[in-house]
Amino acid sequence: MQLGYVSAILPELTLEENLAFAASVGYDCLEVMCWPPGKAERRYAGVTHLNVDTLTTAEISRIQDLQQQYGVRISALGYYPNPLVADEAEAKVYTDHLRALIDAAAALEVFCVTTFVGRDKDRTIEAQWPRFLATWRPIVAHAAAKNVRIGIENCPMRFTKDEWPGGTNLAISPAVWERMWADIPDAHWGLNYDPSHFILQHMDYTLPFRQYPERMIHIHAKDARIDVEKRNHHGVFSHPNLWHTPKIPGLGDVDWGRFVGYLRETGYDGAVCVEVEDRTFEGSLSKRQAALRQSYAYLRPFVF
Template sequence: MDFGFLTGCLQGMTLEEKMAYAHKVGFTSLDVSCWPRDNSRDFSGSDIDVENLTDEEVEKIKSDQSKYKIKFSSLAYYDNMLYPDEEVRKNYSDHLKAVISAAQKLNTPLVGCFIGKNQTKSLSENFDEFEIIFTDFVKYAEDHNVKLMIENCPMPGWQEDGLPGTISYSPELWDEMFKRVPSKSFGLNFDPSHLDWLHIDYLQALRDYKDRIFHIDAKDMIVDDKKFSYYGIFGKKLNREHPEDLGFWTPVIPGLGDINWAQFYDVMKEIGYDDCLSIEHEDRRFAADNAEVEKGLEFSFNHLNPIIHDFK
């Protein structure tokens, strides 16, 4: 099984430097952040300028991959593909297609994205738009020998009220998603941490959607039951410290939260999953600078590596 991390957590480093670091630690893959160069999203990055990718750059990247023995598990670009403003949405759409084209050039099998949500329309209308837009995206991906996957994050930080900013965060919504776009080239980048704070059984979901799980994000979560009882299921509404602050849950690096990774890995083996496990580092306690980020990545590497490689 390949083991890596999403590259956007390390800032101010070249992609080659990130590959060298990953190889030094013992990682075998990277989920490469490919947001636009002009971008201000938190927890993002632009390690490949996909819109201006030249043949020479492709060969350099492939040479570095060989040098550092690093696979690319996915190219990552997560934005609101149903954004209400048509011009903004087109920019997002054009960039996603550029990411897909880059994935083909780099022999990367997967591209990760969000669906998002148009908050001015009903859920039914959102799914109607999703069906049109993502049928096109998935066809474009198939034409480029790439599979498209959705991460199951609700993105409450996209809405002032903290309610979901995507239509793809639960098994109920996945069923509608796959009914509307049934292609086997369309699946999930499965993140158990979001299911945990939503009080969804992530182990059962792992079993139930095994045929649609293309990639797994290793991210952990602390859920404070006392604060949950205070704020309720819709979360904190007043005096939020940052857009994702719903009061009762905190994203942390794997090994410092509620997820039992040994148990999770047993279910991964049960369903025959043997692709990539990729750390998504969003722990604000290990984010002051790259040295702190690396501490977090290496802690999680040392926690997960013995589990996923059955070291005794």
């Protein structure tokens, strides 16, 4: 396995500066954010460390040379919009950019894209299933043609007033994943799996990779802490931010020794990328870099 981090937490650094910082800490890889340049729509979004819309042959060579220079590879090109948003014109902007990411991943020989399936939060899963299929069948087919694998993150995306109550991601549970894979049975797509989202949902966070090892394309290392007293006060159907806090690895409820032990037994040998969404470390660039250093020191004995 290779230990890396998600570049969204260091938006003010360039791609080369991120690669240099990753190398200085000891990280093996980097999930590189590839949003279209512009204003961020939410925290950790809108980060462009690699602009796929202006990717020339010379730039591809430069990026490949940088990976060799610093000894840090790009594990995936990341972009996390809502391709099933109610406004179909807006959704097309997202799906068009996803296709551009797939093309870029093939050109860069990264062969992995990480993203969200999306969801219309005001409609049931059943009601929007035909649109899900119409949107994702051609995207997955395009990825297969380019030999690129798509890792779908399992975050419920129910954390802001704009995402409440249904969330903006369908791919939140094994029941939904199984239906997706049955209806689009292509090996070029699976999970960018994050255990913290199963902590939120009170589910066994080791079951997904034990049950679907062939669908593990990429892994996020993020922790979460449940405040049991606050949960008991507000209830599990209240807003998650009332009793749920994202943390860096080792400061939440994930047993990382158990997690990586099971993951290793399944034969997974891909990237495990730290995703920092811990507000404790967000005050400055130096604090966010400290979060990545601390996460590295904690996880490296497990991930090697």
